[in-house]
Amino acid sequence: MSELPGMDTPALRKFLSESGVEVSGELRVELISGGRSNLTFKAFDDTSAWVVRRPPTSGLTPSAHDMAREWAVTNALQITEVPVAKTVAFDAEGVVLGAPTTIVEFDPGRVIRTRADLDDLSDADIAANTTELIRVLALLHSVDFEAVGLGSFGKPDGFVGRQVRTWARQWESVKTRDLADVDRLRDKLHAAIPSRSASSIVHGDYRVDNVILTEGDTSSIAAVVDWEMSTLGDPLTDVALMCVYRQPIFDDVLGVSAAWTSDRYPSADELAQLYSQASGVELTDWNFYVALANFKLGVIGEGITHRALAGSDTGSGAAAAAEATHEFMAAGLRAIEGKN
Structure with missing residues (x-):
């Protein structure tokens, strides 16, 4: 074989x-x-x-x-x-x-990836799953990163500014064509970077399909997975990305009908408020964070197509993932201009 x-x-x-x-x-x-x-x-x-x-x-x-x-x-x-x-x-x-x-x-628990994975779950199951997702994210953000030996894991000071610059550079590395909305959103993000932000461990890719649920219990997370984007930074970047992932256009990036884009889960605004209540954190400069999350996802979609064209990705719809880029950039512009 x-x-x-x-x-x-x-x-x-x-x-x-x-x-x-x-x-x-x-x-x-x-x-x-x-x-x-x-x-x-x-x-x-x-x-x-x-x-x-x-x-x-x-x-x-x-x-x-x-x-x-x-x-x-x-x-x-x-x-x-x-x-x-x-x-x-x-x-x-x-x-x-x-x-x-x-x-x-290896954990034998359940991963909820696609819309079909929700078919056997009741509304109460999904509500309990949502509560646990928010609880664990807030728990992660509350960890004393110095105490667990991660004091040098990242540079939280100036994190959001570096994020804007990093994803702008990523765009230049993976773009398959020029898009005016990318330049507009990049410039608006640069101009709106918050002067102060909190610091915590951030996962960088948090949503339902990046956790493993305890076998037989959708209200319990056995393990959070896919940590390659984690660092020390602003916890609101995690929250905003989790919320922006809820957009239906994210299906084009994943190449599947994702569970997390299903309307059976709370809306992005509801998720943000649930996190604020669970963590006690105010959603200051929220429109900036939503815009930044959209910017990231637009670049990520472009990168998937870039890799497909390089021959490394034969997954479903990979070559078309960049078609979502314009919509993410447009959503980011609406957010940062206060038009949502």
Whole structure:
């Protein structure tokens, strides 16, 4: 049987053994997800299972596939109440699979990804799921990052300004054509950067399909996953991105009818208020954060198409993901101009 792209099963088995992990019987590997972000595999033997994550094989968006970042934060959060998978091993140099790779224990719980995954859930289930999502995000933002050894994990001072500049540079790296709305929104964001902001650990990609629910219980999160965009920064960037992900056009970026864009979940405004109530944090300069989140998603959609054109993404609708870019930029302009 041929290897999956980006995987070398014999090398992975050797690395697990050298990391003190006993492999019982044949090691098998299945692809869980790939193409949109980091490649995610399930590796398993006769008794145990692990999740193996590494960057895509080509067409990388700079800074968007940082496995060292993912490893650092999940390892540090082991001693907190934030639910994360148990860390197992990290190949920082990319010796095993040709790129930096993280390995954590596999959790058998449920992931809600698509609209169809909601079919067997009642409205009460979804309400309980929403409450838990908000609770865990607020819990993450309340972690004392200095106390868990993440004081040098990022530079929270000036974070939102750097975010604007970073995503503007990302656009120049991945754009497949010029769009006037991108330049307009970038300039308006530069002009509206808040003078002060809070600091916390931020996940950078928080929504329902980036958590694993406890098996049989939609009101309990067993593990938050996909931490490669995490850093120290302004918690409202996390909240705004979670809310902006609710737009139906996000389906074009994911290439599926996403659960998180379903109208069965609360609206973006309702989610923001739920977070404010759970965390006790005021949504100051909220229109700026919503505009920035739209800017990011427009660039992300463009990047997916950029990678598809480079030949690294064969997922559903990848080549068309950039079609959502204009709508995200337009939504960002409406937000920052107070027209929402």
